[in-house]
Amino acid sequence: MHLFTSQIAAATGGVLHGPDVRVDSAGIDSRSARPGQLFVPIVAARDGHDFIGAAVAAGATAYLTDRAPDPAVRATAVQVADTAIALAALGREARRQVPDRVVGVTGSVGKTSTKDLLAGVLETTFRTAASEKSFNNELGLPLTLLGAPDDTEAVVLEMGARGVGHIQLLCEIASPTVGVLTRVEGVHLEMFGSLADVARAKGELVEALPADGLAVLNADHELVAAMHTRTQARTLFYGSGGGADVRAENVLLDDQLRASFDLVTPWGATRVALGARGEHQVPNALAAAAAGGGLGVPIEAIAAGLAQARLSGLRMELTTTAAGVRVINDAYNANPTSMAAALDSLGRLTAARRFAVLGTMAELGADGPAAHRGIAEHARALGITVIAVDEPDYGESVTHVADVDAAVAALGDLSDGDAVLVKGSRVAALERVADALI
Secondary structure, three states: OOEEHHHHHHHHOOEEEOOOOEEOEEEOOHHHOOOOEEEOOOEOOOEHHHHHHHHHHOOOOEEEEOOOOOOOOOOEEEEOOOHHHHHHHHHHHHHOOOOOOEEEEEOOOOHHHHHHHHHHHHHOOOOEEEOOOOOOOOOHHHHHHHHOOOOOOEEEEEOOOOOOOHHHHHHHHHOOOEEEEOOOOOOOHHHHOOHHHHHHHHOHHHHOOOOOOEEEEEOOOHHHHHHHHHOOOEEEEEEOOOOOOEEEEEEEEOOOOEEEEEEEEOOEEEEEEEEEEOOOHHHHHHHHHHHHHHOOOOHHHHHHHHHHOOOOOOOOEEEEOOOOOEEEEOOOOOOHHHHHHHHHHHHHOOOOEEEEEEOOOOOOHHHHHHHHHHHHHHHHHOOOEEEEEOOHHHOOOOEEEOOHHHHHHHHOOOOOOEEEEEEOOHHHOOHHHHHHHO
């Protein structure tokens, strides 16, 4: 969104220093600064103000600051009381320039893939902007809004939460008109405390919807389906049951783990072939179809969008090596639900031998040890050999190694017909195993 620094000063209650210049986006990382960008220094583990000079040298047109501008930095500055609060205010300012097709997507599992699939659906009909990767917090969300082109007709925003009240804060910035809820699971319990608190936090999205808005809820998940009582907006349910408004029938999986199914909706029915891999992507596709159809995307365009959608990296990427080994790189993140789904997908591959290199599932709190052992048992039931990287909680039934190099060594000599899944929470960075194999 193009904004002049005079508008930025007015929106943030700041003071303009220097000429009134125009910016077209904002950033918080000086390494990716470019001409036309507003640099926003965030004070966290490191103080972003220390990198203002580097951002301007890289091309940033203007910057925010919560202190007196440095005269040695030759760029327009807007002095504000708090740069993070100012960024949220600029997100609200950008939101006012977007038509009322703003979709918030949240849930314990599947929100990034659902966001990507929905962006693919909406792009068939509207000029669409969407959160990059998993930019889903109070910094990433306003950056997405500020980076949207001026002629944007629809925005898809992923919304994450570290506790009760966080999604409410994001909704105060984004003012969503559509809310999509995937699942409520025992993920991040270390921060939330209980499943009830997770549901309470995720439901803040539907509570924020206007009366003429749309709530898209997972009919197969009781805690999500019950959220229809927390909103006055119209509700569409998606799921596998006959009572869902949007559902999948006759689901098939090909040898590349891509699902196809009959999409049944209030707007008609059609056959869908997903580009995304894994049968667990079907509910995410249904959520995207329901939100897209609710916003007026024709059903054939919905099918085309789901087929062409580009998923964020490190999610069910299937590669066959020169030696004929099939490698599933699903290393972006992990929790018990997504881990079980990835193992199920590995089990569906035709393979002589199946291996899973698994890292920790972080932030599970007191449930962590039992959850890891449960995943180990699930893998054993599927006939999958598990190599656990620096995570003793998987128990005695798996092979334990200390690091990535040891994991690659433990796999030994892989050959044509073998299949390997690589998955763990982001802190494990297990994509390095996939890279070494490929």
